[in-house]
Structure formats: structure tokens, C-alpha cells
Amino acid sequence: xxFQVTIDQFEGxxxxxxxxxxxxxxxxxxxxxxxxxxxYLDYLNAMEALHLEVVSEYxxxxxxxxxxxxxxxxxxxxxxxxxxxxxxxxxxxxxxLLEYQQYKEVAQSMNELxxxxxxxxxxxxxxxxxxxxxxxxxxxxxxxNVEDLVKAMNRVLRRLSLVKPLEVKYxxxxxxxxxxxxxxxxxxxxxxxxxxFDMLCDDCHEVAQVIVTFLSVLDMARLHELVFNVDENHQxxxxxxxxxxE
Amino acid sequence: MSERVETxxxxxxxxSILEGLLFIAGDDGLTMDDLVHTMDYDESxxxxxxxxxxxxxxxxxxxxxxxHFGATYKLLSKPFISRYASKLFSQIENHTLSQSxxxxxxxxxxxxxxxxxxxxxxxxxxxxxxxxxxxxxxLIQEAGRSEAPGRPFLYEVTPAxxxxxxxxxxxxxxxxxxxGDGSTTGDDNLFNQ
Numbered sequence: 001x002x003f004q005v006t007i008d009q010f011e012g013x014x015x016x017x018x019x020x021x022x023x024x025x026x027x028x029x030x031x032x033x034x035x036x037x038x039x040y041l042d043y044l045n046a047m048e049a050l051h052l053e054v055v056s057e058y059x060x061x062x063x064x065x066x067x068x069x070x071x072x073x074x075x076x077x078x079x080x081x082x083x084x085x086x087x088x089x090x091x092x093x094x095x096x097l098l099e100y101q102q103y104k105e106v107a108q109s110m111n112e113l114x115x116x117x118x119x120x121x122x123x124x125x126x127x128x129x130x131x132x133x134x135x136x137x138x139x140x141x142x143x144x145n146v147e148d149l150v151k152a153m154n155r156v157l158r159r160l161s162l163v164k165p166l167e168v169k170y171x172x173x174x175x176x177x178x179x180x181x182x183x184x185x186x187x188x189x190x191x192x193x194x195x196x197f198d199m200l201c202d203d204c205h206e207v208a209q210v211i212v213t214f215l216s217v218l219d220m221a222r223l224h225e226l227v228f229n230v231d232e233n234h235q236x237x238x239x240x241x242x243x244x245x246e
Numbered sequence: 247m248s249e250r251v252e253t254x255x256x257x258x259x260x261x262s263i264l265e266g267l268l269f270i271a272g273d274d275g276l277t278m279d280d281l282v283h284t285m286d287y288d289e290s291x292x293x294x295x296x297x298x299x300x301x302x303x304x305x306x307x308x309x310x311x312x313x314h315f316g317a318t319y320k321l322l323s324k325p326f327i328s329r330y331a332s333k334l335f336s337q338i339e340n341h342t343l344s345q346s347x348x349x350x351x352x353x354x355x356x357x358x359x360x361x362x363x364x365x366x367x368x369x370x371x372x373x374x375x376x377x378x379x380x381x382x383x384x385l386i387q388e389a390g391r392s393e394a395p396g397r398p399f400l401y402e403v404t405p406a407x408x409x410x411x412x413x414x415x416x417x418x419x420x421x422x423x424x425x426g427d428g429s430t431t432g433d434d435n436l437f438n439q
Contacts, residue, residue: 011345013370013371014369015370057371057372061370096367100368102422103353103356103368103369104349106356106420106423107345107348109420110355110420111343114348114411115342116325117411118341118342119327119328120311120322120328121322121323122321122323124272124273125271125273125274151384233274
């Protein structure tokens with residue numbers, strides 16, 4: 001083994017095959033399956049000798065190679081030879097290799113685009129504007145999905161990290177979801193009929209409290225005590241749910 | 247301030263308003279809709295002003311640029327600033343994407359909506375974790391379910407993907423390289439490095 005390449009340099013069995021084909025200067029349109037299979041197998045054996053776990057995906061493709069090889073090697077029936085349009089057993093593999101190669105190469109151009117973008121920076125929206133955004137039409141339709149909630153939660157946590165003081169004193173103060181739910185219910189009368197998650201978190205000083213608040217509203221939403229909506233600025237808006245009117 | 251007389255002066259005025267608004271909006275950027283609603287000018291007037299502004303920034307005298315990714319316009323620092331920025335803020339981390347992430351993203355972008363199994367079929371390796379990572383980074387999202395047995399999730403790229411790859415729309419994706427199309431012409435040129 002003159003030159004050792006490790007398996008994790010490859011993105012998968014197809015990548016490995018493309019590497020072998022390029023290395024042995026094989027013609028991909030007229031693949032010598034037995035050479036490729038032999039090379040591939042050598043490779044996997046070398047990996048095993050190094051006690052590297054040979055991933056099952058590589059073995060699956062080995063089976064494919066073996067199957068194609070056996071089909072190519074087996075003498076054809078007279079009948080089959082007459083059938084001029086018989087499919088080349090290699091065709092599917094070649095098509096897959098070619099398609100994979102397309103994406104493998106286009107990924108390079110994509111990487112350039114991504115890299116260039118990563119050199120440009122924006123700045124967060126001006127803080128004052130963030131507060132204007134809270135004044136919202138109270139008639140907005142209320143609904144939202146999980147993805148939106150996650151984004152909105154991230155927004156609140158980001159904001160919390162901004163207001164974090166430089167020095168922190170820790171005092172253990174535990175708050176259960178049940179207690180928090182009661183607190184929220186008590187506050188409902190003083191809050192406007194449509195209120196935001198930020199408003200609920202006004203009295204939160206640490207991440208744990210925000211999370212407990214979040215769990216509480218999730219639970220309240222589950223019990224239809226609250227309905228929520230997430231707007232384009234990732235703000236969560238709540239309204240009293242149907243449970244209050246029953 | 248909202249009298250509608252379009253003098254030369256006012257045109258440059260539109261540009262200043264745009265510049266100010268884009269500055270305030272920051273990373274979130276603004277869409278043409280936002281601008282039309284806010285500024286009381288029609289879309290083509292604003293588009294012209296945006297182009298002027300963009301050209302103005304493109305000049306050497308400016309360190310920021312006006313970009314248009316997906317539906318949003320935003321101001322960003324020019325790439326060459328990053329050298330200095332990384333000196334100033336030594337902790338700037340450039341998130342990179344691994345080769346497998348790039349491959350999975352490319353496949354989704356070109357073939358969306360697409361199921362996990364279809365992606366795996368092309369790459370020959372599982373990508374369950376990768377899809378979850380990309381989803382967590384907001385680059386892809388679920389787009390309903392396929393009619394195939396088991397009704398698997400379909401995936402598509404997000405507006406954040408367009409931003410991350412500097413695209414206005416998916417039509418701007420680089421052209422897929424063609425291999426072995428048509429005749430079989432030699433072997434080496436298929437793999438020229």
C-alpha cells in the first residue's frame with residue numbers, strides 16, 4: 001500500500017468509486033467492472049486491516065458491484081444475444097455515478113458563493129424599531145407552527161443575552177411550570193387582549209425563567225387557554241383561547 | 247413631506263430615504279413591498295433608486311454594499327472589510343459548510359421538493375442527521391409530504407438559503423456540470439482536475 005487514503009476523506013461509496021475511476025484513469029462510459037470491483041474491495045480490506053469500521057453503506061454498494069460483475073461475466077444465452085436492446089447491467093451504476101459527480105462538483109461553486117457571503121456582515125435591526133414592532137393590530141389571525149415557535153424563542157433568548165449585565169450574582173430561585181402558569185393567568189387581566197411573549201418575559205432575568213415561561217405557555221396552548229401566532233419578525237403573539245369562553 | 251412632485255432633487259431624496267431605512271433595518275433587510283408601502287412611491291421609481299444606490303456603493307469610496315438576496319434588500323459590509331474586522335473582533339467565526347452539507351444542499355436546491363430517500367439514492371449515504379442539522383440552521387425546511395408509500399417528508403430550501411448563497415432566486419444557481427452527455431469522448435477530460 002504505497003499511498004494511504006482514509007475512508008473518511010470520502011463522502012460515501014459513490015465518491016470512493018469516482019476516486020478509484022479517476023485514479024486508475026478508467027473510462028466511466030465503458031467501466032471495467034472487474035477492475036473497479038477489485039480496487040474497491042482492496043480498499044475496503046485495507047480499511048478493515050486498519051480496524052476502521054467499514055460503514056454499511058460501503059458494503060451495500062460492494063454488493064451492487066459484485067452483482068453487476070457477475071452479470072457481466074456470465075455467458076449470455078443465445079436468446080439474449082439476439083436481443084440487441086438488452087440493458088447493460090452497468091448502465092444504472094454509471095448513471096448514478098454521473099449524477100453524483102454533478103452534485104459533487106457543483107458543491108464547489110456553491111462553496112465559493114457561501115464563502116463570499118460569509119465575508120459580508122450586516123448589523124442587527126436598530127433597537128428602537130424593535131419596540132415599535134410590538135404595536136400590532138389586535139385583529140391579526142392567530143395561528144402558528146412549531147418551526148415558528150423555535151425561531152421566536154431564539155429571538156427572545158438573543159434579546160435576553162443583550163440585556164445581560166456584565167456581572168452576575170446568583171441566587172437560587174426555583175420556579176415550577178405550574179407556579180409560572182398561575183402567575184401568567186394572574187397577569188392576564190392586566191395584559192392587553194393580544195400580548196407578546198416579550199411582554200410575558202418582562203419579569204424574567206435569566207434564561208431558566210424564560211424557558212419556564214415558554215413551557216408554561218406551551219402547556220396553556222395545549223389546553224386551549226392560549227392561542228398563539230408568530231409574525232414575520234419572529235415575535236410570538238398570544239390571545240386568550242377557547243377554554244376561557246366555555 | 248408626502249407631496250408627490252418628482253423633481254431631480256427628490257430622486258436623490260428617495261435614495262437617502264432608502265439608505266436610512268436599509269441602515270435601520272439591518273440584517274433583517276427590507277422587501278420591495280415594505281418599501282412601496284412605506285415610501286409612497288411606485289415600484290419602478292424605488293427600483294431605479296435602489297440601483298443608483300447600489301452603483302454608488304459599488305464604488306471604491308464605500309465599505310458597504312447593497313445586496314439583494316431572495317426577496318430582501320440589505321446593507322452588508324464588503325468582503326474585503328472582513329480581514330480588518332477579524333483583526334478588530336478576534337472572535338468572528340466564519341461558519342463553514344462541510345462537503346456533505348454542500349452536496350445535500352445542492353441536491354435539494356436543484357431538485358426540490360425532494361424526500362430524504364431520494365437524496366440518499368443520489369449520494370449513496372444516509373443523511374438523516376445532516377437534514378436535521380441543515381434544518382436547525384434554517385437553510386432547509388419541510389415542504390409537506392410526498393405521496394410515496396409512508397408519506398415521507400419533502401424538503402426545500404429557505405429564504406435564508408438564498409441569502410447564504412447570494413441568490414435572488416433558484417434560477418441563479420450555478421449551471422450543473424454535464425458529464426458523459428451525448429457521445430463518449432475519451433476518458434481523461436471527464437475527470438480533469
